[in-house]
Amino acid sequence: MSEKKRVSCPIKHVNFYIVTYDDGSHKVKCVNIKLCGDSCPYLKDPGFKTEYKRAPGYKAK
Amino acid sequence: MAILEEPVKGVPKIKNYVDGEWVESKGEVMDVVNPLTCETIAQVGISTREEIDDAIQAAKEAYVDWRRTPPVARCRYLLRLGQLLEENFEELSRVQTQEHGKTIDESRGETRRGIENVEVACGIPTLMQGASAEDIASGIDEYLMRVPLGVFGIISPFNFPFMIPLWSAPYAVATGNTVVIKPTEQCPISQSKLAELVDEAGFPPGVWNVVNGEKTVVNGMLEHPDIKGITFVGSTPTGRDVIFPKCGATGKRSIVQCGASNMMVVMPDCNVRGTVPALMTSFFGNAGQRCLAGQNLIVVGEDDGFYNEFMEAVTATAKEIIIGNGLDESVQMGPVKDVQKKERILGYIESGLKDGATLRLDGRKPNVVGGYPDTCFLGPTIMENVRPEMRVVTEEIFGPTMGVIRAKDLDEAIQICNDNPYHNADAIFTSSGKDARKFQYEVNCGSIGINIGIVAPMAFFPFSGMSGSFYGILHTQGKEAVRFFTESKVCIHRWI
Numbered sequence: 001m002s003e004k005k006r007v008s009c010p011i012k013h014v015n016f017y018i019v020t021y022d023d024g025s026h027k028v029k030c031v032n033i034k035l036c037g038d039s040c041p042y043l044k045d046p047g048f049k050t051e052y053k054r055a056p057g058y059k060a061k
Numbered sequence: 062m063a064i065l066e067e068p069v070k071g072v073p074k075i076k077n078y079v080d081g082e083w084v085e086s087k088g089e090v091m092d093v094v095n096p097l098t099c100e101t102i103a104q105v106g107i108s109t110r111e112e113i114d115d116a117i118q119a120a121k122e123a124y125v126d127w128r129r130t131p132p133v134a135r136c137r138y139l140l141r142l143g144q145l146l147e148e149n150f151e152e153l154s155r156v157q158t159q160e161h162g163k164t165i166d167e168s169r170g171e172t173r174r175g176i177e178n179v180e181v182a183c184g185i186p187t188l189m190q191g192a193s194a195e196d197i198a199s200g201i202d203e204y205l206m207r208v209p210l211g212v213f214g215i216i217s218p219f220n221f222p223f224m225i226p227l228w229s230a231p232y233a234v235a236t237g238n239t240v241v242i243k244p245t246e247q248c249p250i251s252q253s254k255l256a257e258l259v260d261e262a263g264f265p266p267g268v269w270n271v272v273n274g275e276k277t278v279v280n281g282m283l284e285h286p287d288i289k290g291i292t293f294v295g296s297t298p299t300g301r302d303v304i305f306p307k308c309g310a311t312g313k314r315s316i317v318q319c320g321a322s323n324m325m326v327v328m329p330d331c332n333v334r335g336t337v338p339a340l341m342t343s344f345f346g347n348a349g350q351r352c353l354a355g356q357n358l359i360v361v362g363e364d365d366g367f368y369n370e371f372m373e374a375v376t377a378t379a380k381e382i383i384i385g386n387g388l389d390e391s392v393q394m395g396p397v398k399d400v401q402k403k404e405r406i407l408g409y410i411e412s413g414l415k416d417g418a419t420l421r422l423d424g425r426k427p428n429v430v431g432g433y434p435d436t437c438f439l440g441p442t443i444m445e446n447v448r449p450e451m452r453v454v455t456e457e458i459f460g461p462t463m464g465v466i467r468a469k470d471l472d473e474a475i476q477i478c479n480d481n482p483y484h485n486a487d488a489i490f491t492s493s494g495k496d497a498r499k500f501q502y503e504v505n506c507g508s509i510g511i512n513i514g515i516v517a518p519m520a521f522f523p524f525s526g527m528s529g530s531f532y533g534i535l536h537t538q539g540k541e542a543v544r545f546f547t548e549s550k551v552c553i554h555r556w557i
Contacts, residue, residue: 010166012150013173035148052166052390055341056381058334058374 007042010050018046064431065388068152069159075105075249077112077273078256080119081266086112086273091246096162096396096437097386103160105249108274113241113281116270120212120239121287123267128209128237132186135235141262142231143179146172146255153254157223158387160248162395162437163347165387168223175227177520181539182231188543189236201555207547209237210289210314214282216304218295219398220350220459222248223255228524228537229292229316229546234268236546238289241270243278247398283307290314290545292537294352297457297483297529305532316545317532318352318524320457321485324478325355325514326500327371328471328491329362335512336490337374340463343488343514345382345441348397349406349461352530353486353508353515357447357454358465359474368467372445375463376422379441385430392430396437397460403437406460410442413453413464418444424461449477457483471496478504485530486516507531 003020009030016030026046033040041048075093076083086106093103127135146153150172157168182188193204213233217225226242233240244252252271259269272278282288283304290313293304297319308315325343327336343355358375360368387395397403407425414420424440439461447453447464454464468474478487488510489500497511507525510516518524523536535545 011169013169032147032150035150050390053393054166054346055338055393056378058337058378 005046009042010052012036018042020046063389064386065155065165065390067159067388068155069102069250072101073103073250075103075253075273077106077108077116078253078260078269078271079112079116080123080270081260081264084112088112088274088277093160093247093249094399095159096398097433099434099436103250105246105273107246108272108278110277110281113272113274113278114285116241116272117212117282117285117287119267120241120270123265124209124211124239127234127239127265127268130237132189132235132237135237136183136185138262138264139179139183139231139235142258142264143176143183145258145262146176146179149254149258150176153223153251155388156251156254157248158395160250161219161222162398163387164392164395165390167347168387171221171224174517174520175224178227178538179231181520182235185232185235185543188540189547191549197553201553203551203553206550206552207236207543208550209546210548211238212287212289213238213240213546214288214291215240215242216279216282216291216293216295217242217244217252219245219247220347220352223251225294226252226255228294229542230269232538232542233546234264236543238546239268239270241272241282241288243272243274243282246273246275249273279304283311283313286311288313292316292545294318296320300532314545315533316535316537318526318537319530319532320459320483321352321354321526321530322356322454322457322481322483323354323485324357324359324474324481324487326359326361326468326471326474326478326487326489328489328493328496329364329367330492331490332492332512333371333374337378339490339512339514340375341378341382344463345379345394345461346515348394348439350397350402350459351515352526353517354459355488355514356458356462356464358463359468359477360465361468361471361474363469372421372465376443379422379443379463382441383430384427384438384440386433389431394441394461397439398437400436402459403439406439406458406462409453409456409458409460410444410462413444413447413451416448416451416453418447418451418453418464421445421465449480455482471499475500475503478506481529483529484527486510486526488513488516507536
């Protein structure tokens, strides 16, 4: 294991973990993984970021 | 982004769930309208007095065996329910968006918060334990047990139609009581879906009942001698003038959670980059239809430079909020629930303008993406030059409006918070621990936010509120809910 990262899932509103191994593979450690199955975007891309924003971001001038 | 599929198809008839059976109401039928399209998506029966009486009787009969069921066994039903809620998470969330109009992200958050209450209630074998003392006198021991009371009524509002009954029901049934839930007649579909899962989880008939309707059902609960207590979430006039006094007159315990006009206090030393987005969700999330929403923004300090710069940031960001179909994941604000509510909010904006406020951002004619009718839509509205005595401050608007008040210092801001008739959830945005602590200590309201715009207590903390926003002693959620749904029984014994 090279890295363990805690992630906040925007779809199920839960926290879970992504474990990345030395060979570059990764595992999603989430209580909902069986329920979500292949629809979990983190299975394909551990760096997945939703485009959705609850509020527009504020960019300081 | 693509628009998500709607789970409610056709126009289903929403039935009551009584004694483990689905029963069609004999009362009048009311349309359930999706505020996005103004189309009828379901019909619901407005139940009669006989129908609420039947449900209470079923709950009373179910109570006899249910209270004898060991707490750990009762929790197994809740554990199964929690699992089913996870399996149906997305459908439940989309139903809320369809019946209410909120964005799918807001619905998913609501579903999660509801499930968390089921999870917390699964700790009942520990949470409802009493206390004991040995040798209170020579050879005499004393112990306290928390025992259930019987049938409870749960009356819920339209703004969080799925979650709010779950602030009460899981704790009520986990502690051995039985419940009759009256969902809001405006958004009853998600409670019907929840009852389907309760049924699938295998709860014994009569433990969890749902009776749809209006005042007749509420009065039926209030006047029925077998209802031991009521939890209510709704408007202050109904809670203060009807529910609370009637519960008192009939000897029922009650939790009465009402309206709000929350204050968001911004200090000149706040982190602007973090504060502005927090204010957006506070004031405009759920289209402002929540008792934790910010209604008034108090900007502290006499420095016009900070005020103008801050308000420019707030206004520019609010203008960017995407308004439209909540099932489009790029949308950030949906419609308000119906035309009457929109008219009411518009009335408050007019009232503010009449009293001397000025419009910094006019949301009365919003740009709705996707070509939907703007019938129930409003955009973010920002009013400046608002004074604490105006109706837009002293009354609950329940819409996407922000009234901006200026205060010369923190003391004046705190005074404004405390003078308001509502005391639900106020927040301060600052980088000063000293000011934050002063605010937390001196402001009289149920929930305090420090750099948090929506002060929503988690399931294991009470959903607090104070005068004007709350009537009663204990609150929903967590340990206070457990205390509310149980009576203290003390036993003193001596063996000679």
